[in-house]
Structure formats: structure tokens, C-alpha cells
Amino acid sequence: MNDQVDGRELEKISVEVAREAAELALAVRDRVVGARSVADLPTKSSATDVVTAGDEECEALVRERLGVLRPGDVVLGEEGGADAEPEPGQVRWIVDPIDGTVNYAHGLPWFAVSLGVEVDGRPLAGAVVEPVSGRVWSAAAGCGAQLDGRTLRASALERPGLAVVSTGLAYDPARRRRQAALLARMAGEVGDFRRQGCASLDLCSVAAGWVDGYYEHGLNHWDWAAGALIAEEAGAVVRRPGAPGSEDPDGLGAEAVLAAAPGIAAGLADLLRAHGVAEV
Structure with missing residues (x-):
């Protein structure tokens, strides 16, 4: 792994960009999605796998922002695919512009913008932002995970x-x-x-x-x-x-x-x- 890559800095950038995309997702849903029947939306792998203007516009925003903030990195996105194969040691962003698109299109609040960061296939940082609640989940490898700045711990259940x-x-x-x-x-x-x-x-x-x-x-x-x-x-x-x-x-x-x-x-x-x- 490239020792010059700062996971905490990439976590910060992932939060910043995901927040911007989350704001756009809500704006697009208010403008476009709510005015259309879900049956009229384009689909991908099946009749229930819908894609919306929100998916496309949010991914375009993420790619644009990363191009400014991290011009040497490559991106793999749900809508736009891979713009290039990463070189050894090169940072790659894994982008889901709207995870939970069916929920998004139906007006349910359980959807998110998800940005992961990898180097040589190893996860380094990431953020998941919920547009409706505003909750921000994030992590950097070896530094723990947070929800709105509060440290997260998995359940202690043993049964x-x-x-x-x-x-x-x-x-x-x-x-x-x-x-x-x-x-x-x-x-x-x-x-x-x-x-x-x-x-x-x-x-x-x-x-x-x-x-x-x-x-x-x-x-x-x-x-x-x-x-x-x-x-x-x-x-x-x-x-x-x-x-x-x-x-x-x-x-x-x-x-x-x-x-x-x-x-x-x-x-x-x-x-x-x-x-x-x-x-x-």
C-alpha cells in the first residue's frame, strides 16, 4: 500500500463529497422522481431494478468533485462504470450514488450515498450519508468508525x-x-x-x-x-x-x-x- 496515502484525509473527503451528493439526491427527487410513476422509470437488470435521474446526477457530481479534489485517483461507479484500471498504489473510489434506489423512488427514507476508497484492493476509508436523516457514517482503516462523530461498536451479543x-x-x-x-x-x-x-x-x-x-x-x-x-x-x-x-x-x-x-x-x-x- 502507498505509505503516502492518508486514510483519515480520504475519510474527510469522502464525507464532504457524499454530503454534497446527498443534498443533490433530495433536490432531484423533489424535482423529478416524485412526479413520475415508478413503473415509468428506466430499469437495468430487471423490471424492479430502477435507475433514476438522481442516481445519474449524483454520480456525475461525485466524479466532478473527486476530479477536483483528487485528480490522480480513479473511480468505479454504479452508473458510469470504471474510468480506468488503477495502477499499483493508486487510489480508487467505489461510488454508489444512491444505494436503495427503489426506496428512493417510492419515497421511503432508507437510502444513502456511499463512497468507499481502496488502494491495491485494500479498503482504506469510506462514508455513507443518509440524505433524509442527515446521518453521516464514516471510517478509516485502523482508526475506528463513527456515526456523526460518535464512536461505533458492534453488538456484544453471543447467542x-x-x-x-x-x-x-x-x-x-x-x-x-x-x-x-x-x-x-x-x-x-x-x-x-x-x-x-x-x-x-x-x-x-x-x-x-x-x-x-x-x-x-x-x-x-x-x-x-x-x-x-x-x-x-x-x-x-x-x-x-x-x-x-x-x-x-x-x-x-x-x-x-x-x-x-x-x-x-x-x-x-x-x-x-x-x-x-x-x-x-
């Missing part, structure tokens, strides 16, 4: 059977049915489930101890880049997806994201394996 677990469901209907079947098999094994529809906020909720664990398959890099670091820096055990085609040594599926309080992480992983999580 998986009492855990409140968050998860998500895929846009693809066939996969969503498999995931729902897994959830039904797991329902009697944990304390309760939550479904927010925003992966970055699910991960931040683990960091805050609001939920004890979170798992999901089929996420993209921008969905978890910032939130996974925030959860990890709050003391959670975090499992990120493997590289495409990589082996699955823990039996959770190569695409699995798992974040959990340290006292239940192994037990939750065991339950997921026992109920066929790798098959979803």
Missing part, C-alpha cells in the same frame, strides 16, 4: 438464537424466491429478521449494534465498499465476496457478504451453511 439479522433480496425473481426460502428455513433459528432495502445501511446498522448480523448474496462492489469497512472498524466480523471464479473455502458462496457481531459471527455462518446459503 445467535437471539440475534436480529438483516438481509436483502435480489432483483432477479428466481433468485429472490430462493433467498426467501432460505429466510423461511432460518426463521426459527434467530431472534428476528429485518429487510431495509439498502445494503450500505444494513452494514452500518451492524456497526452501530442496531442489528446483530447481516448477510446477502449478489451485491455489487459499490453496495458494500464503504459499509463493510465501517462495520469492520466498529469491531464486527466481516466477510467480503471473493474474486470472480474464486474458491469458497467457508461454504457461504463466493458472492456472500456477511457482517456480524464477533460473538455470533461463527454461529450465524454455521446456521447459514446448515440451511443451504451457498445455493441461493
Whole structure:
């Protein structure tokens, strides 16, 4: 890793830029999204995977601001893809301009702007900003995680059977049915489930101890880049997806994201394996 890269400075920049994008997201929703039926919005991978003017305008703003503040860095964004492959030691920003777009388009408040920062594939800093509440989640590697400046700590729970677990469901209907079947098999094994529809906020909720664990398959890099670091820096055990085609040594599926309080992480992983999580 480039020793000249300051994670705390990148955390500060990620917060600054994400806040600006969060303000724009609300302005665009008031101007454009609320005036249209969700059925009229463009889609990507399926009929329920909507994309809005907010996604596009917010990512354009983030790219513009990073071009000024960090002109030597590269960007991978949900809407615009990768502008270049990073050189060794080069900073890469992982941008989800609006995580939880379906919530955003329906007027639900659970969506966020997520900016992660990596060097040579290693997470270095990140921020998740909620436009509606104004909450700011952030972290730098080795420096802990914060919510509005307050230090975050994951749950101290040690009994998986009492855990409140968050998860998500895929846009693809066939996969969503498999995931729902897994959830039904797991329902009697944990304390309760939550479904927010925003992966970055699910991960931040683990960091805050609001939920004890979170798992999901089929996420993209921008969905978890910032939130996974925030959860990890709050003391959670975090499992990120493997590289495409990589082996699955823990039996959770190569695409699995798992974040959990340290006292239940192994037990939750065991339950997921026992109920066929790798098959979803």
C-alpha cells in the first residue's frame, strides 16, 4: 500500500463529497422522481431494478468533485462504470450514488450515498450519508468508525438464537424466491429478521449494534465498499465476496457478504451453511 496515502484525509473527503451528493439526491427527487410513476422509470437488470435521474446526477457530481479534489485517483461507479484500471498504489473510489434506489423512488427514507476508497484492493476509508436523516457514517482503516462523530461498536451479543439479522433480496425473481426460502428455513433459528432495502445501511446498522448480523448474496462492489469497512472498524466480523471464479473455502458462496457481531459471527455462518446459503 502507498505509505503516502492518508486514510483519515480520504475519510474527510469522502464525507464532504457524499454530503454534497446527498443534498443533490433530495433536490432531484423533489424535482423529478416524485412526479413520475415508478413503473415509468428506466430499469437495468430487471423490471424492479430502477435507475433514476438522481442516481445519474449524483454520480456525475461525485466524479466532478473527486476530479477536483483528487485528480490522480480513479473511480468505479454504479452508473458510469470504471474510468480506468488503477495502477499499483493508486487510489480508487467505489461510488454508489444512491444505494436503495427503489426506496428512493417510492419515497421511503432508507437510502444513502456511499463512497468507499481502496488502494491495491485494500479498503482504506469510506462514508455513507443518509440524505433524509442527515446521518453521516464514516471510517478509516485502523482508526475506528463513527456515526456523526460518535464512536461505533458492534453488538456484544453471543447467542445467535437471539440475534436480529438483516438481509436483502435480489432483483432477479428466481433468485429472490430462493433467498426467501432460505429466510423461511432460518426463521426459527434467530431472534428476528429485518429487510431495509439498502445494503450500505444494513452494514452500518451492524456497526452501530442496531442489528446483530447481516448477510446477502449478489451485491455489487459499490453496495458494500464503504459499509463493510465501517462495520469492520466498529469491531464486527466481516466477510467480503471473493474474486470472480474464486474458491469458497467457508461454504457461504463466493458472492456472500456477511457482517456480524464477533460473538455470533461463527454461529450465524454455521446456521447459514446448515440451511443451504451457498445455493441461493
